[in-house]
Amino acid sequence: MSPSEKENFQRLLKKYVRNESTEIELEELFNYIKLQNHPNDILDVTEVLKNVKEFPEMDPEGRDRILKSILQTPQIKVTARNPKRNYWKYAVAAIFIGLFVWNNSSDKLLVLPVSESTPLQIPDEKIIFTQSNGVISLIDDSTDRTLYNDKGEKVGEITGKFFKDVSVGKDSQVKVTAYNSVYVPYGKTFELVLFDGTRVLLNAGSTLVFPSSIVDEKRQVYLDGEAYFDVVHNATNPFIVKANDLNIKVYGTSFNVSNYxxxxxxxxxxxxxxxxxxxGNPSNEIRLSPGEKGSFSKKDRIIDKRVVPTTLYTSWINGELVFRNATFESIVKKLERHYNVKINNQKASLAEITFNANFGKEPLEKVLAYLNRIYEIEYTINGNEIIIF
Structure with a gap:
């Protein structure tokens, strides 16, 4: 970026922070961000903070929270990354100037403009933790961060792929529904301890939306994907997992939910x-006993249950994959999530075959070699894509 371009970029960014940009200026600013290849040339965060502090419509508590969060990470620059994947539906927008996103690996603060026409773009390999106040943390194995609410109170700690809620929500009731969320991409898992001590392990390709306190006398979370729950019993405030149209009411228990x-x-x-x-109606509740699997048909909205070996469904907790009479289609889906790859099956006849296999913490190459040796499945590897023929 030349000195004149840098000066113009700074001017545009300052106007954007103050909410004074015209449509033409916004388009020019976004083009600068998209084309920027030298993040160190972009406006220093201290200059942005000065403008944020002067922004007349910003709530003082929200401004203080941003300032406090930023001061936790030294030598931060404002930068942008090339978009890879759209996780807009998992993000909560901070409405004043965009989203402030922490990127631990590069020690940067990302300022991302958010609207329906410019959705949030986040790297594929990062776990995304979104607080109810709109602050997003991008998480990897090296992450070590303390989370604060708008009042500057400590509410959580993230260490690697582990989150612990340390808010005071355990003994409090709130009327305002404020939820955090975490998205786990393919190839990753993430563990949480919620405000009540409940432990949740999220599998790859999963999203959990959860509160930091009891809401309307309930502890209710929302799951898209797969998770293992170890729930702390509380007869007064039931724990409920909402998996789209299915509700799971918990009575102090350990169980696995798969809802991809x-x-x-x-x-x-x-x-x-x-x-x-x-x-639908809670009076139609079907109770499960230990060792049983309940299956909810999304089409017919019918729940069936039967006795199963539970380890078949919980082996992923230990990084293992176990298949019993599994269709090749279901195996492909699990391999894609587990190893973060794309598998292109060009052999239609495999759809009619069921498979049995146990894979520990094996690399993908060994899994494919096993399928080739036992089931004579031919394949080629092209980068992140596996082609089966």
Whole structure:
């Protein structure tokens, strides 16, 4: 970026922070961000902070929270990354100037403009933790961060792929529904301890939306994907997992929920304790006993249950994959999530075959070699894509 371009970029960014940009100036600013290849040339964060502090419509508590969060990370620059994937539906927008996003690996603060025409772009490999106040943390194995609310109060700690809620929500009731969320990309898992001590392990390709306190006398979370729950019993304030149209009411228990969007069933496997499953009217609840799997048909909205070996459904917790009479299509989906790859199956006849296999913490190459040796499946590897023929 030349000195004149840098000066113009700074002018545009300052006007954007103050909410004084014209449509033409906004378009010019976004083009600068998209084309920028030298992040160190972009406006220093201290200059941005000065403008943020002067922004007349910003709430003082929100401004202080931004300032306090920024001061935790030294030598921050404002930068932008090339868009890779759109996780807009998982983000909560901070409405004043965009989104402030922490990128731990590069020690940067990303200022990302957000609107329907400019959705949030986030690197594929990062776990995305979004606080209810709109602050987003991008998480990897080296992340070590303390989270604060708008009042500057400590509410959580992130260490690597682990989050612990340290807010005071355990003994409080709130009327305002404020939820955090975490998205786990393919190839990753993430563990959380919620405000009540409940532990949740999220599998790859999953999103969990959860509160930091009891809301309307309930502890209610929302799951898209797969998670293993170890729930702290509280008879007064029931724990409920909402998996789209399926509700799982928990009675102090350990269980696995699989609710991926592309699957035709949402499955609940009970390891110990007791849960109830229902869709619509709670009076139609079906109780599970330990060792049972309840399957909710998304099409027919019917719940069936049967006895299963629970380890088949919980092996992923230990980084393992276990298949019993599994269709090749279901195996492909799990391999894609587990290893963060794209598998292109060009051999239609495989769809008619069921497979049995146990894979520990094996690299993908060994898994493919096994399938080739035992089932004579031919394949080629092209970067991040596996082609089966």
């Amino acid at each position: 969007g592309e699957d035709i069933y949402s499955d609940v496997v009970l390891v110990e304790g007791s849960v109830g499953m229902y869709s």
